Structures are given as C-alpha cells and as structure tokens.
Amino acid sequence: MSETIVVAGATGYVGRHVVEALDARGYRVLALVRSQERAEAPGPFGAPSLRGRVAEWKVVDYSDSTTLRGVCEGAGRLVSALGVTRQNASPWDIDFLGNLRLLEDAERHGLASFLYVNVLHSESGTSLTMRSKHAFAEALRRSRVAGQIVNPSGYFSDVTDFLLMAKKGFGFTLGDGTAKVNPIHGADLAEFIVEHLAEPSASWDVGGPDTLTYRELEELAFRIAGRRQRILRVRPGILRPLQWAADRSSPRVSNLTRFFLESLRIDAVGTPTGDRRLEPYLRAIHQPPAGNMRSPSLWVEKY
Template identity: 30%
Template sequence: MEERVLVAGASGALGLEVMKLLHEQNFPLRGLVFSKDGADKVAEYTDDIWEADASKGNLEIKGITKDVSMVISALGKSVSLFTNRGNSFLENDFYANSNILDDALKNGVKRFVYVSIKGVEEAPEYEITKAHKMFEDALKASGIDHTIIRPVGFFSGLHDLAIMAKRKAIPIVGDGSARTNSIHQKDLANVVVQNLKEGSEILEVGGPLIHTRLEMAEMIEKKIGGKIVKVPEKVAEWGMFLPELVNEDVSAKLKYFKYITTHDMIGEKHGSLTFEEYLENLDLKDLP
C-alpha cells in the first residue's frame, strides 16, 4: 500500500507548511479542512480533500483514514483573540482528534503524529491545555505508534500582539521577563515531517533563539509601532473574569495568554528562522 498521509488541519498556518513539505517529497496526501476556503488553500498539494467538522461525530468523517498509513494532526482551535470558529477547545482539540483516532484504529493506520501544546503537564487546569492533555492521554492509551509534539508556540500565533500594535498598544503582562523560544511554522513543519515515520513519544519543541517577552514586544514595536503597555498581573487576573460575562471563549484565551506570558516556555532548539526575520517579512496588510 502507498504511504498515504492524512493531514488534519491542513489549511492552518502549520498544516499548510506540512502539506507543502510532504508534497515536495511526493507523498500521496489527503487533507482534512473545515471550509471551502480551507479546501482552496490545500488544492495546490492534493485533490484528495475532505471538508468536514470532525468534532461533530464519527459519521462526519467515517472512512477518512481508509488507505492511509500515517496521520498528522495539526487540528485544533486557534488561541487568537481575533479568531473564533465557534466550537470550544474541548470540541476542536479533543473530540475532533478523538474521532479521527477512532477511524484510524478501525482502518489499521500505522502511526499518528499529534501537534499538542507546551504546558499540558505544567498547567493542566486551563481549558486549552486540558483539552490537549485529554487527547494526548487517549492517544497514549490507544496503542497506536505515535509522536506527540508540543511546540512552545509558533510565530504566527503571536499575530495578536502585531494586530494590537497596529492599534497602538502592545500589552505585556507583568514585567516581561518570562522567556520563550517560539518557532517559525516552517521550522516546526520540518520537525513534524522528520518524525512522520518514527520518533520519540514526546517532543517539546522551540526555535533557535530565546527571548524575553519584553524583548519580543520591543521587536514588534520597532517593526510596527505602538506603545508597550505593562499590565500588572493582579490587574490582568481581574480583567480576565470580566469577559466570562459575555464570552467564555475569550476568557479561556486570556487566562492562558496570561499564563504563557508570565512563565518560561522553552523547548528543544530547532530550525534557523528567527522572530526578527519573521517580523521583517510580515505583511501588515494581512493583519486586521
């Protein structure tokens, strides 16, 4: 049987880079996307495209892994405050991936590579990390050969700060001393593809350089403008309860944003693309 690969979340920032790399390596590909717009994005790499909401139940994606040898899932709810597909983190990160895993087990898929998130062990109390941890546990219990990749965050996930910079404010919670080595989605895609056929059970992955949150904010300020605004942690804590009165989704994202920006989030160094280079090539017209 051909080594056909299913990429779930194929039209996302990471999924597209994974599709591109696998296409260059002549893998037969199947892409799972959520919308017609997503299907249009991946059409360059395959004509085997499924458009479905995997969280809605097994019937939505029944047979999606038929004739598939390996699954890569970059499927999950965006943590951006400016993006909301409607479903909860539990639905998008746990139920959707669980339904794909169930189908994979029925169809004899050999291997499953799952892109999770750093923090599932250290901070499982947040809605975002809890949903990822639940699927990690299900994947481990399934018995299928797998690798779980936990990025500390990738550059496109920092678009919120760039968007806010366009609106003249760059918020930093606390003093900005927490460190991270976020990774470019192209470098992260390389890590994913390198672990397609075999790899460690869990990898915590970052980019080549470690910066403080303040240093990254200063790079954004230099590139885009705006003013860095330091928000005391206690003020941020109180502010995060208010959105719950209107929008639980925003509240969950704000709480996790506060956590990751006030704790060191460092993974094993990979890749070569730096945050400064990423900002230099960022087209501000693409940001709302």
C-alpha cells in the same frame, strides 16, 4: 505507490506547511478540510496554497462523527494539526472530541502512527483550550496506535499580535516581562514533523532559533512598526480579577483570556529547531509583497 498520510487541520497555518512538506517528500496526502476552495486559496501569514499538493480531498465536519468515519481507510499514518483558538467553536468539541474521533478511526484501520501537534505546557493550563489539548494527548498516549506528540512553544503567526498592538501604539507585559518564548515558523515545524513520522511513540518540545523575553518581543514589535514605545507593565495581582470577570462574560472570552494571560506568565522554550528567524518574518508581515500575505487581523481560522 507512496504512503498515504491523512492531514487533519490542513487548512490552518501549521497544517498547510505540513501538507507542503509531505508533498515535497513524495508522500500521498489525503487532506481533511471543511472547504476545498478555501484550502486552495493562499493561506494565513504566508502559508502555502494547497492547490496541486493534495492527492485526495475529504470535506468533513469535526463536530459530526459521521463525516469522519472511514477517513483513515487505506492510509498509513495521520498527522493532526487540528485545533481552535479564536473561533466560536468549542475547543472541547474540536481539540478533544474531534481528534478523539480521528483516533478511533485510526485504530479501526490499523494506522502505524498518529502524530499530534499539541502545545507546550498544556498539562498546566486552566483554559479550555489547554485542558482539551492535554486530555487528547493523554488519550493518544493510551492508544494502541503509536502516538507522537509535538509540543511547540508558540508560532511565528502568534507573535503578529504584538506587531498589531505596536502599530496601534501600545503594548503590555505581565510584570517585568521576563518570561521567555522561542516561537517556531510553521515550515520549520512541518519539516520536524515529517522527519519524525516513522519514529515510535514519543513526545518532543520544540521551538525556533530565537529565544526572547516578552519584553524583548514588545520592543522588537515597536522597532518594526516604527512607533514610539508605550509598554504598560501589568501587575500579576490583577490576573485573578481579570479572569473572574472573563469567566462571567462568556465561555469563549473566558477561554481566550485564560489562554493568553497564562502564556505570558511562564517560560515556553522548546528545543531550538530550524533556521527561520523571527525578525525577518515580522518585517515581511509588516510590509508584505503585493498580494502575497493576508493581513494578520483578518485570519483567525486554525482548523
């Protein structure tokens, strides 16, 4: 009988690709979801449906520890792509506490490993998302379960925000836009994850094959959108008053503002992985085959 792998966050962009890759390699997948119906529907940004790829379903609520007890029973390993971005849920409740509850169950049932999809530079971020992810990564490093931490530089799906802005005829960079990023396709990241499942505790910084500055990303988005470039250069000095205002708006606005602005300030370049290129992906998103991809503006769920 093939090894059972628990996948948390299976309904999100990365989680769906992970399930697909595991199933293709012959693993038995136990998917943790909030809705099986939604998981079996087409996924975000061309990510696959999970119909026919999952051996066992468990409907869970990551904020309710009682629904997570025993999810690891009979499994060999766990992969967590669990996390929130734009939802109303608190990153502390999901990214940290939700994953911590999963880790406790993994320890209780003696799993061989827990692979966590983190984010590059989580240790230096001030947003609640980054602090929650970093806090869990530190807890995982101290666990008796072998902890494998994958730090993506960013996802192809994230870059669709630049395309959405370009379609509306505007874009912006922070300063001269020279900070660099090499986002990775979800399928390439999933293949990397599955290839490293059986390795001992480790941490990897990964990205895609294309490294661009944020200015170059904006220019690419305008070319694909077929719009005249209107790129506003935002002075770094405006960050503090913007964050001050966001902090006094709501916890959700504060978190999103900090997460987004901080991502534009520093290089986020991981080891180039995979061969899927960014420009063809964005062109497919811009003009998707009929019925094949959801509009990026309609999908915000990550877990």
